[in-house]
Amino acid sequence: MVNREEFNPAKFEKKWQKRWEEEDIYKTPSKIDPKEKFYCLDMFPYPSGAGLHVGHVEGYTATDIYSRYMRMQGFQVLHPMGWDAFGLPAENYAIKTGIHPKEITDKAIKTFTHQIKSLGLSYDWQQEISTHQPDYYRWTQWFFLLLYKMGLVYKKKAPVNWCPSCQTVLANEQVVDGKCERCGTEVVQKEMDQWFFKITAYADELLEDLKKIDWPESTKEGQKNWIGRSEGVVIKFQIPNSKEQTNNKSQTTNHKLYIEVFTTRPDTLFGATYLVLAPEHPLVNKITTPKYQETVKKYQEETRKKTALQRSALEKEKTGVFTGAYALHPVNGRKLPVWIADYVLMTYGTGAIMAVPAHDERDFQFARKYGLEIQPVIKPEKGEWDFEERAFTEEGVNINSGFLDGLKTRAAKERIISWLEKRGFGKKDVRYKLRDWLISRQRYWGAPIPVIYCTKCGTKEKPAIIPVPEKDLPVELPDDVDFKPTGESPLKYSKKFHDVVCPVCGAKGKGVVWRESDTMDTFVDSSWYFFRFTDPKNEKEFASKEAIKTWMPVDLYVGGAEHTVLHLLYSRFFTKVLRDAGYIDFSEPFLKLRHQGLILAEDGRKMSKRWGNVINPDDEVKKFGADTVRLYEMFMGPIKDAKPWSTAGEKGVYRFLKKVWRLQYKVREEKSNEREERQINKLIAYVGENIERLNMNVIIARFMEFVNSYTPKKRVPLEVWKRFLLVMAPFAPHITEELWARIGMPFSIHQQAWPEYNPELITNKKIKIAVAFNGKTRGTLEVNLGLTKEEVIDKVKTNPKLSKYYLENKIKKTIFVKDKIINFVGV
RNA sequence: GCCGCGGUGGCGGAAUUGGCAGACGCGCAGGACUUAAAAUCCUGUCCCGCUAAAACGGGGUGCGGGUUCGACUCCCGCCCGCGGCACCA
Numbered sequence: 028m029v030n031r032e033e034f035n036p037a038k039f040e041k042k043w044q045k046r047w048e049e050e051d052i053y054k055t056p057s058k059i060d061p062k063e064k065f066y067c068l069d070m071f072p073y074p075s076g077a078g079l080h081v082g083h084v085e086g087y088t089a090t091d092i093y094s095r096y097m098r099m100q101g102f103q104v105l106h107p108m109g110w111d112a113f114g115l116p117a118e119n120y121a122i123k124t125g126i127h128p129k130e131i132t133d134k135a136i137k138t139f140t141h142q143i144k145s146l147g148l149s150y151d152w153q154q155e156i157s158t159h160q161p162d163y164y165r166w167t168q169w170f171f172l173l174l175y176k177m178g179l180v181y182k183k184k185a186p187v188n189w190c191p192s193c194q195t196v197l198a199n200e201q202v203v204d205g206k207c208e209r210c211g212t213e214v215v216q217k218e219m220d221q222w223f224f225k226i227t228a229y230a231d232e233l234l235e236d237l238k239k240i241d242w243p244e245s246t247k248e249g250q251k252n253w254i255g256r257s258e259g260v261v262i263k264f265q266i267p268n269s270k271e272q273t274n275n276k277s278q279t280t281n282h283k284l285y286i287e288v289f290t291t292r293p294d295t296l297f298g299a300t301y302l303v304l305a306p307e308h309p310l311v312n313k314i315t316t317p318k319y320q321e322t323v324k325k326y327q328e329e330t331r332k333k334t335a336l337q338r339s340a341l342e343k344e345k346t347g348v349f350t351g352a353y354a355l356h357p358v359n360g361r362k363l364p365v366w367i368a369d370y371v372l373m374t375y376g377t378g379a380i381m382a383v384p385a386h387d388e389r390d391f392q393f394a395r396k397y398g399l400e401i402q403p404v405i406k407p408e409k410g411e412w413d414f415e416e417r418a419f420t421e422e423g424v425n426i427n428s429g430f431l432d433g434l435k436t437r438a439a440k441e442r443i444i445s446w447l448e449k450r451g452f453g454k455k456d457v458r459y460k461l462r463d464w465l466i467s468r469q470r471y472w473g474a475p476i477p478v479i480y481c482t483k484c485g486t487k488e489k490p491a492i493i494p495v496p497e498k499d500l501p502v503e504l505p506d507d508v509d510f511k512p513t514g515e516s517p518l519k520y521s522k523k524f525h526d527v528v529c530p531v532c533g534a535k536g537k538g539v540v541w542r543e544s545d546t547m548d549t550f551v552d553s554s555w556y557f558f559r560f561t562d563p564k565n566e567k568e569f570a571s572k573e574a575i576k577t578w579m580p581v582d583l584y585v586g587g588a589e590h591t592v593l594h595l596l597y598s599r600f601f602t603k604v605l606r607d608a609g610y611i612d613f614s615e616p617f618l619k620l621r622h623q624g625l626i627l628a629e630d631g632r633k634m635s636k637r638w639g640n641v642i643n644p645d646d647e648v649k650k651f652g653a654d655t656v657r658l659y660e661m662f663m664g665p666i667k668d669a670k671p672w673s674t675a676g677e678k679g680v681y682r683f684l685k686k687v688w689r690l691q692y693k694v695r696e697e698k699s700n701e702r703e704e705r706q707i708n709k710l711i712a713y714v715g716e717n718i719e720r721l722n723m724n725v726i727i728a729r730f731m732e733f734v735n736s737y738t739p740k741k742r743v744p745l746e747v748w749k750r751f752l753l754v755m756a757p758f759a760p761h762i763t764e765e766l767w768a769r770i771g772m773p774f775s776i777h778q779q780a781w782p783e784y785n786p787e788l789i790t791n792k793k794i795k796i797a798v799a800f801n802g803k804t805r806g807t808l809e810v811n812l813g814l815t816k817e818e819v820i821d822k823v824k825t826n827p828k829l830s831k832y833y834l835e836n837k838i839k840k841t842i843f844v845k846d847k848i849i850n851f852v853g854v
Numbered sequence: 855g856c857c858g859c860g861g862u863g864g865c866g867g868a869a870u871u872g873g874c875a876g877a878c879g880c881g882c883a884g885g886a887c888u889u890a891a892a893a894u895c896c897u898g899u900c901c902c903g904c905u906a907a908a909a910c911g912g913g914g915u916g917c918g919g920g921u922u923c924g925a926c927u928c929c930c931g932c933c934c935g936c937g938g939c940a941c942c943a
Contacts, residue, residue, distance in 0.1 A: 204940095245858045245937075252857065252939055259943080290943060303943095338941085345941080368941095375942045382943090388855085389941055460942050591938075662879070664867055668860090669936075676866065679879050685894090725868065728878035735878090739895080797874045802924045804874050842923050848873045852923045 034688035036652025040761040044147055052775050053149040059103040059577060066578045067094045068557055068617075070586025070594070071109045071156075074135035075116060079142040080634070081660065081672065084644050086585045086623040088657045089666050089721060091148045093583060095757035096718045098149075099781035105578050107560040108143065108150040110136050112159035113549045115193060115209055118472040121510045128472040128510075132159055142645060146653045147760045149777070156563045158552035163559065164474035165501030166569040167552050170601070171477055173608060175494050179225040182492065186307075187465060189217040194514050195469045196221060198548060201593075205337075216331070222467040222476060222545065226600045230254055230459045232614070233599055242620040243667070249591035255460025259291035260444055261377060262453040264302060264354035264363065266314055286310060286354050286365065289376030289458055292386065293447070294439035297428040298404035299381040300394070302354050302365045303347065305373035306330040314365060316351030323348055323367060330369045338369055345370050345393045357452040358429065368393060376458050384418065391418035404428045405436070464597065466548045471510060471517040473546030475502045479527060480541055483534035496530050502542065518544035554597040557581055557616060558605075572610070581617045585666075588622040595620070621721055624669040626660075631671050642672050654759035655681045661723035661758065680727075684762060686734050687755075690743060691766050699744035701792075706733065707747045708788035714754045715781065723758070730755060745770065750782045798823055799850040800832045816843040823849070 047053065067090050072083060094106040110132075117128040117135075136157065143150065156163055174180045187196040192212035196219060201208040226233075234254045237247045263285040286302055304311055306327045315323045326348045330338070347368025354363050363381075370389055371380050384394035385403040394401050403414045405423040412419045422436035430446075431439045447453030467476060477495035485491030495502055505524040508517040518524050527542050528535045555569065562574035580602075595617070602616040627633060628640035635641065647656045659680040664670045699707070710733055717726045733751065737743050743751075748770070756763040756776045767776035795807045796819065806829050808822050820841070823829050837853040 243859090248858050249938055255939090255942060257942075288943080292943080370941045370943095372942070377943095380943050387943070389943080392941095458942080460939095588937080662866090668867090670866065673866065673880065675880050677880095682894095683879085689894095724866095725878080728868075731878055795874080799873085799924075802922095804924095807874060840923065842873095844873060848924085850873085850923050 031689075031692055034685045034762075036654060036684075036761060039765040040147065040653050043761050043764045044144060047147075047149075047775070047777070048144075050775070052778055053106070053151050055105050055107075055151045055154055056103040063102050064105065064578055065094070065097045065102040065583075066105045066561075066581045067097065067583045068106075068560070068581045068585070069108065070584070070590065071111050071553070071556060072139065073111045073114055073116070074132060074139050076120065076131065076135055077636075078135075078138050079644055081626045081642050081644050081647075082587070082623065084146060084656065085626060085660045085663075085666065086587070087143065087146070087148050088660055089621075089623065089723060090583065090585050091657075092661070092723060092757040093718060093721070095149055095760070095777060096715070096781065098777070099753070099757070099779060100715075101780065105154070105561065106150055107154035107156075107563075108148075108152070109154075109156035109556060109560065109563075110139070110158065111549065111553050111556070112136065112157045113164075113473045113546075113552055115195075115470065115472070118470055118510060119193075121472075125510075127506070129159065145648050146644070146657060149760070154560055154563050156556060156559050158474075158549070158556065159472075161501045161503055162566070164552065166559065167474040167547065167555070168477040168495070168500050168502060169497065169569060170551070170555055171547065172494050172497060172500075174224060174604060177604065177608060179228065179604065180222065181225065181463075182220060182222050184218055184220050185223075185465075186216050187219050187221055188214045189219070190214055193470075196465060196467065198465050198550070198593075216333075221465050223463040224466055224551075224600075226464045226597070227459060227461055229600055229603050230256065230461050231457075232603060233461075233596065236599070236615055240615050240618060240620070242617075243588075243622060246588065246591045246595065246620065246622070250596055253461060253592045253596065256457060257291050257459075258455070258457050259289055260293045260447065260453045261287050261289050261456045262293065262296070262357065262381065262447060263287055263451075264357065264381070266352060266354050266365075267362075284310070284313065286314075286379050287377045288379045288381045289456065290381055292383070292440075293443045293453065294425060294428075294431065294434075294436050295383040295386045295404055296356075296358060296381070296443055297425075297431065298383040298385045298402045299356065299363060300384060300400040300402050301363050301382045303371045303380050303382050303390075303393070304350075304365065304367045305371045305378040306367045306369055307373040308367070308378045310379075311350065311367055314350055314352040319349060319351035323350055326367060333369065345389065345396060347393065347397070349397075357447065357450070364399070366393075366397075374462065375460065385414055386418055386420055388418045388420060402427065404431075408435070464548075464600075466551055467545035468548055469514060469516045469544075470546055471504070471508055473549055474552060475504060475518065475524075476543045476545050476547055477502045478543035479529060480543065481529040481532060481534055482539050483532050484529060491531075493529065493531055499530065516544040516546060518542075518546070550593055550597050553594050554601040555605075557584075557598070575611055579611065580613055580615060582619060584617040584620045585623060588624075621666060623666050626663070627669060627671040629672050629674065634672075647677065651677065651681045652684075652761070654762050655684055658684065658727060658759055662727045664724055666721050666723065683727075683731055683734065684759065686738060687730075687759075687762060688766075690734060690737060690748075691769060693737065693741070693743045694745055694748045694770065695742045696745045697742070699747050703744060703747055704785075705788050705791060706736070707750050708784040709790075711750060711754055711782050711784040712786075712789045718757070727758065730758075752776060753779055753782050794846050796846060797848040798826075798829050799848060801852055802850060805829060805832050812846060814846075816841070816849070819843065819849050 069087055069090050094104050098104050112132050117131045120131055121128045158164060171180065188202045189196055190207040190212055192210045193207060197207060197214060202214050206213055234251060234256055237250060266284040266286065288302065311323065345368060347366045350365050350367060352365040354365055356363055382390040384390040384399065384401040386405055401414065404425060404427050405419060406412060406426050407419065407423045425431040425434050425439045431442055434442060444453065444455060477500060479493045479495060480490040481493055482490045484493060505521040507523050508521045510517055525541045527540055529540045534540050558570045558575060561578040562570035565571055598616050603614050605611045606614050628638065630640055632638055632640060644656060655677065659677040662680055710729060713729055714726050752763045752767050753776065760777060764776050790812065792812060793809050794812050795809050797804050798806050798808055808826065810819065810822060823833055838851050840852040842850040
């Protein structure tokens with residue numbers, strides 16, 4: 028052979044990337060049959076200043092391989108990329124440096140784009156979107172208006188999570204361990220006027236539909252827990268001799284006052300020895316007796332001051348005070364003392380509980396501390412229980428429970444529920460942990476909430492809330508702002524921004540008409556972006572009905588597991604809203620979801636600037652080329668697992684590509700023999716099957732075996748070589764394109780059909796079957812496929828190695844699994 | 855505490871879902887080429903015993919039991935690691 032070249036990816040990777048772009052070979056097909064479509068989506072990244080990291084590369088490579096494979100299979104593929112561009116980091120950086128967030132973000136996007144292109148990923152850049160562009164966020168604002176129209180938006184004064192450092196409120200989902208997800212500052216509770224999306228209206232469906240989708244179990248579980256559905260009963264406890272003071276002082280009504288509690292264990296009702304209200308509960312002030320006014324007030328004060336963290340379970344001691352009031356047990360009429368305690372949360376259930384210290388650990392602790400009665404009413408079905416020691420929280424059999432005595436938990440529940448319902452003391456109910464989604468943020472770098480306040484349409488004290496008319500969208504972010512956080516949105520001080528006319532009455536002027544200055548949580552932006560990708564340039568709609576019908580839902584969605592509850596839940600919510608609004612006729616956006624695991628540093632720790640152990644994909648591409656980086660990240664292990672980087676392992680993959688490169692010089696135009704045909708046919712079948720399962724690591728192992736089988740001396744038949752290049756093309760697009768061109772095949776390998784395989788050729792003609800005696804494998808036999816038991820026994824008898832184990836008269840039983848194993852069982 | 859996932863050589867990981875455990879890669883050891891190194895190639899590499907080397911025998915998938923002709927795989931009870939939720943009544 029003449030002029031053997033060394034493998035040097037730098038020599039051809041850029042060249043092909045350029046050609047692919049010029050010839051636009053990954054262009055999204057426009058007119059297609061929805062049955063043959065495939066929408067393959069990555070979670071679009073936040074374009075951070077740090078640039079792309081190896082974790083991104085892992086997910087993107089996997090979807091790239093999948094997309095390329097589906098294209099070769101004849102599917103019409105949508106595989107887009109875009110930017111989740113709004114968010115705090117850019118704004119925080121702006122505060123520090125004075126550089127406008129837009130400038131920072133656009134620069135980061137440029138870097139990301141360049142990096143992604145250098146990896147040879149097959150995105151169609153015509154479909155690119157970015158959430159910070161007015162032509163994107165006008166539709167984010169449109170969604171706000173849509174939800175508003177549907178009655179799914181409201182504004183309310185509410186205790187919110189406030190981050191003193193970021194100077195903004197946070198969604199519950201953004202509070203981690205009582206701290207701000209972003210900066211780690213302890214979050215405090217604050218009463219503020221805020222905007223909410225009514226996601227709780229969909230709680231049941233969000234839970235129910237999890238059954239329909241192919242998602243990792245852990246992620247579904249995460250959503251289930253977050254939604255936190257529990258079935259129980261609301262029970263009324265009457266406050267005797269209570270008189271409710273109404274606002275109207277002259278009138279004193281004398282109707283009965285009740286405390287409503289929610290419980291999932293109504294069967295323990297006879298064990299309720301006291302009631303507890305959340306300190307913020309509206310009834311507290313009404314029922315507290317004069318004698319206890321002061322201590323109750325003081326306790327309420329203290330609670331208000333506590334941070335979320337202090338109030339959480341991490342706080343060891345339970346605290347509370349007595350209100351002086353009593354409530355009547357609905358069945359036996361006993362007077363139960365009513366306490367307040369901050370272990371009861373206003374935000375769950377009814378904000379009040381019946382305490383059953385014998386059967387609830389929290390109540391038990393509290394009762395112990397304050398000397399309240401502990402009355403066991405359930406005993407275990409088997410064995411004893413020391414009720415002095417701790418609460419018995421499992422199901423069992425009722426005792427000390429009047430007409431429930433002797434009943435098992437489930438029966439007791441039914442019995443007491445019908446008893447209570449009949450008498451109007453109780454009602455079955457379902458409660459959720461899920462709360463409405465707080466979407467307003469007092470920050471600049473987000474989509475402005477499209478609302479105008481008008482004092483003429485309303486009053487000075489209560490200005491009317493007027494949604495911005497659709498035709499006036501987008502409400503653009505003004506530039507005349509100061510980024511310093513003040514606790515209010517920087518937009519508040521923009522003159523340009525508030526220069527607005529009331530769309531209803533035409534009034535204007537400072538203090539008369541002004542815009543809402545809060546922006547939306549960036550999770551709003553990302554809750555619908557996958558719709559926009561189907562029709563990114565549409566100026567009339569967020570996406571046309573046809574485009575959505577063509578591409579949605581997403582067939583494969585890949586991204587990090589950290590979005591288990593936030594982004595994934597919100598996106599599902601938006602999809603259901605769109606369905607109810609009549610825009611779409613499906614209710615789940617992502618049919619199949621897979622997560623990529625964390626890529627750890629070489630030292631097994633998380634990659635971090637702090638440790639100086641960060642692997643930058645750019646450097647790796649420079650050293651080894653894009654194909655090596657792609658292939659190595661796929662070879663490391665299962666996509667979903669966390670796994671450490673290994674530069675040595677990466678070199679191994681590079682070595683493999685070198686071998687592939689050298690193999691070109693062994694290619695001959697000769698006919699392949701049967702063995703070679705079987706090998707390549709098997710490979711084709713194996714690769715396709717495992718791409719679909721995202722088992723990229725084992726595929727690469729097979730590629731290696733294939734190459735090794737040819738390396739020392741053997742020549743490669745041209746027809747085998749072609750098919751090998753084709754099946755490897757999705758994994759290593761550059762080298763395969765180069766080698767494809769070198770055998771004179773037309774551009775581009777990535778526009779070829781996936782090679783077919785002959786099902787008859789994907790098994791070996793000869794097969795090894797294991798021969799075992801008493802379950803112990805003693806050897807193998809190479810036999811033709813499909814041999815019968817008798818034939819195999821004959822072979823064993825005559826086999827020099829195996830015959831010595833075969834003592835005919837001792838064999839009791841012979842187990843034979845065709846083409847797999849034969850097992851002789853003796854004494 | 856609850857829920858989910860996992861535990862296989864020195865390391866990353868394979869095992870057609872109950873049928874030869876350790877594919878492939880890394881690392882390591884020995885050898886070839888070289889003045890030398892790098893690169894490349896070849897051979898070996900789960901542990902123990904017997905071996906000059908094999909052949910051969912025994913053990914082995916976190917631990918202890920069980921089901922089965924046969925268990926990394928299924929069942930029961932533990933231990934450990936990772937992730938999520940966490941006073942949610």
